[in-house]
Amino acid sequence: GNSVTQMEGPVTLSEEAFLTINCTYTATGYPSLFWYVQYPGEGLQLLLKATKADDKGSNKGFEATYRKETTSFHLEKGSVQVSDSAVYFCALSVPGGYSTLTFGKGTMLLVSP
Amino acid sequence: DTAVSQTPKYLVTQMGNDKSIKCEQNLGHDTMYWYKQDSKKFLKIMFSYNNKELIINETVPNRFSPKSPDKAHLNLHINSLELGDSAVYFCASSPPRAETQYFGPGTRLLVL
Numbered sequence: 001g002n003s004v005t006q007m008e009g010p011v012t013l014s015e016e017a018f019l020t021i022n023c024t025y026t027a028t029g030y031p032s033l034f035w036y037v038q039y040p041g042e043g044l045q046l047l048l049k050a051t052k053a054d055d056k057g058s059n060k061g062f063e064a065t066y067r068k069e070t071t072s073f074h075l076e077k078g079s080v081q082v083s084d085s086a087v088y089f090c091a092l093s094v095p096g097g098y099s100t101l102t103f104g105k106g107t108m109l110l111v112s113p
Numbered sequence: 114d115t116a117v118s119q120t121p122k123y124l125v126t127q128m129g130n131d132k133s134i135k136c137e138q139n140l141g142h143d144t145m146y147w148y149k150q151d152s153k154k155f156l157k158i159m160f161s162y163n164n165k166e167l168i169i170n171e172t173v174p175n176r177f178s179p180k181s182p183d184k185a186h187l188n189l190h191i192n193s194l195e196l197g198d199s200a201v202y203f204c205a206s207s208p209p210r211a212e213t214q215y216f217g218p219g220t221r222l223l224v225l
């Protein structure tokens with residue numbers, strides 16, 4: 001089956017620190033990979049995605065590269081802000097038919113001034 | 114001009130009651146979903162409808178019954194509520210056979 005494993009949180013950083021949130025996956029096909037972000041009290045928003053190996057998704061200073069050889073899609077940001085405090089979800093979708101998202105358990109990020 | 118909206122935002126009720134949560138999307142998408150997020154933030158798909166037809170029904174108690182009156186709406190009715198049903202329920206939508214999903218703001222259900 002399909003599964004996504006994320007590093008456990010919370011991840012606590014000071015403003016302007018470098019962020020990495022690890023994500024690895026197993027899939028029964030060639031998945032597309034996603035990072036969603038959930039700000040406090042809100043629904044999930046798509047942050048970035050990549051649909052094939054070596055693709056890099058990027059948005060709002062966040063980046064993640066689809067690494068097929070290591071089955072990973074780690075999220076990085078060079079300099080975090082307080083406003084980045086949220087829960088980050090790694091997810092995959094296997095194309096074909098009516099695909100659904102398989103989510104990791106989420107990683108809470110807390111950024112202090 | 115909210116893309117995916119849910120009502121109510123908060124729902125507090127007693128065990129044994131029956132309640133409904135409504136979801137509407139104005140994105141013109143054909144596919145809609147219900148997810149449950151537990152207290153540890155874990156998200157799990159419950160149902161998916163495509164053009165008013167049920168296409169995914171995960172292992173969910175039959176006390177949960179989704180209803181799609183048209184492709185812009187997907188409501189969730191829950192009978193005989195239990196303490197374990199307390200969670201945040203998210204509705205989402207996507208274009209047909211597309212992978213990117215758009216989420217509503219969530220309905221926070223608390224069963225006392």
